[in-house]
Amino acid sequence: MANDVVRRTSSVRISIPIQIPILIFFLQIVLGSAEAHDILLPSQRHNDSLPRLSYTCPAPNPNLYYRPVIGIVTHPGDGASGRLSNATTASSITASYVKFVESAGARVIPLIYNEPTETLLKKLELVNGVLFTGGWAKTGLYFETVEKIFKKVLEKNDAGNYFPLYGICLGFELISMVVSQDHNILEEFSASNQATRLDFSKNANLNGSIFQRFPPDLLKKLSTECLVIQNHYYGISPKRLLGNEKLSSFFEILTTCTDENDQVYVSTVRSRNYPVTGFQWHPEKNAFEWAARQKIPHTEDAILVTQHAANFLVSEARKSRTRPDEQEVRDNLIYNYEPTYGGKAGKGYDQVYIFT
Ligand SMILES: *[C@@H]1O[C@H](CO)[C@@H](O)[C@H](O)[C@H]1NC(C)=O
Numbered sequence: 001m002a003n004d005v006v007r008r009t010s011s012v013r014i015s016i017p018i019q020i021p022i023l024i025f026f027l028q029i030v031l032g033s034a035e036a037h038d039i040l041l042p043s044q045r046h047n048d049s050l051p052r053l054s055y056t057c058p059a060p061n062p063n064l065y066y067r068p069v070i071g072i073v074t075h076p077g078d079g080a081s082g083r084l085s086n087a088t089t090a091s092s093i094t095a096s097y098v099k100f101v102e103s104a105g106a107r108v109i110p111l112i113y114n115e116p117t118e119t120l121l122k123k124l125e126l127v128n129g130v131l132f133t134g135g136w137a138k139t140g141l142y143f144e145t146v147e148k149i150f151k152k153v154l155e156k157n158d159a160g161n162y163f164p165l166y167g168i169c170l171g172f173e174l175i176s177m178v179v180s181q182d183h184n185i186l187e188e189f190s191a192s193n194q195a196t197r198l199d200f201s202k203n204a205n206l207n208g209s210i211f212q213r214f215p216p217d218l219l220k221k222l223s224t225e226c227l228v229i230q231n232h233y234y235g236i237s238p239k240r241l242l243g244n245e246k247l248s249s250f251f252e253i254l255t256t257c258t259d260e261n262d263q264v265y266v267s268t269v270r271s272r273n274y275p276v277t278g279f280q281w282h283p284e285k286n287a288f289e290w291a292a293r294q295k296i297p298h299t300e301d302a303i304l305v306t307q308h309a310a311n312f313l314v315s316e317a318r319k320s321r322t323r324p325d326e327q328e329v330r331d332n333l334i335y336n337y338e339p340t341y342g343g344k345a346g347k348g349y350d351q352v353y354i355f356t
């Protein structure tokens with residue numbers, strides 16, 4: 001006991017002489033910079049004899065569009081295994097994708113997969129980028145709609161209108177099927193509800209990719225800590241992707257992951273020639289999905305991953321040349337629909353938009 005007190009006392013004696021010079025040092029910085037840059041202390045602000053701050057806001061970059069809109073393709077079903085709607089025409093968007101886009105400074109127009117093609121094509125003229133969500137549907141009208149929109153995205157880019165696309169989980173799988181023109185290109189993996197790290201490919205060119213503007217320390221943690229959530233039974237191995245000429249000339253592999261049976265699959269890709277990014281993982285979930293038994297990481301670093309992934313999509317969309325009529329945009333925004341709280345039972349998605 002007595003020893004403890006002595007030790008504590010002596011440590012205080014040592015630290016005081018160190019702390020005082022440090023405090024003075026910081027005070028000097030604060031006061032010094034106030035003089036240099038006209039930063040006024042609160043007590044000085046009401047003094048009229050001091051010069052007032054005057055400045056002009058620099059004009060934003062005229063080449064960028066600051067009201068970007070992202071089209072999200074709906075997925076068949078109610079997104080809640082029939083708990084919310086059994087209508088055969090129902091399709092849905094999990095609200096976490098909408099929040100993901102909105103959190104980065106863009107709005108959302110739903111691209112309802114079973115709408116007439118004419119309507120879909122008209123809506124595509126109102127958006128500055130597209131997102132294909134996760135899900136399970138790989139055939140029929142849904143596949144055809146995704147394929148049609150994917151080809152339109154490439155067409156727009158070929159015509160000189162920068163137009164980004166995110167394919168997430170199923171979205172990436174479908175793009176792989178379309179690009180390879182092989183409906184059996186996917187392989188089975190065991191990665192449902194698994195938090196993982198990302199293994200970055202050697203020589204991966206991150207310049208201009210989703211990872212370019214991740215802070216270096218976060219990028220490092222992505223490769224050592226489990227900051228992303230996987231939820232898939234299918235995927236593609238690096239071997240199969242690289243062995244397929246159409247896929248390997250379209251995509252560059254940025255990261256891979258390992259499933260529960262130690263099988264390696266491709267987890268992040270970028271297109272070599274188009275602003276297209278594919279994810280086998282779910283960048284949208286960390287910040288917005290809370291089902292009880294899911295292993296979704298919710299740490300501050302995991303939330304930053306969601307935010308940086310969203311920021312990249314929207315920063316790409318701002319480069320789009322599309323300048324749609326504002327009223328037409330408003331008439332089609334997702335705000336014309338209401339999300340349903342489907343996660344009250346502690347399972348499934350927290351909120352879904354259902355279109356019938
Ligand atoms: C949909 O059908 C299932 C199975 O018949 C049923 O349990 C469920 O309550 C139905 N959902 C709705 C919203 O009616």
Ligand SMILES: *[C@@H]1O[C@H](CO)[C@@H](O)[C@H](O)[C@H]1NC(C)=O
Nearest residue numbers: 204205206207208209212275
């Ligand atoms: C990154 O890519 C841009 C074009 O997207 C290019 O202008 C720039 O030189 C590249 N930087 C590096 C370091 O490779």
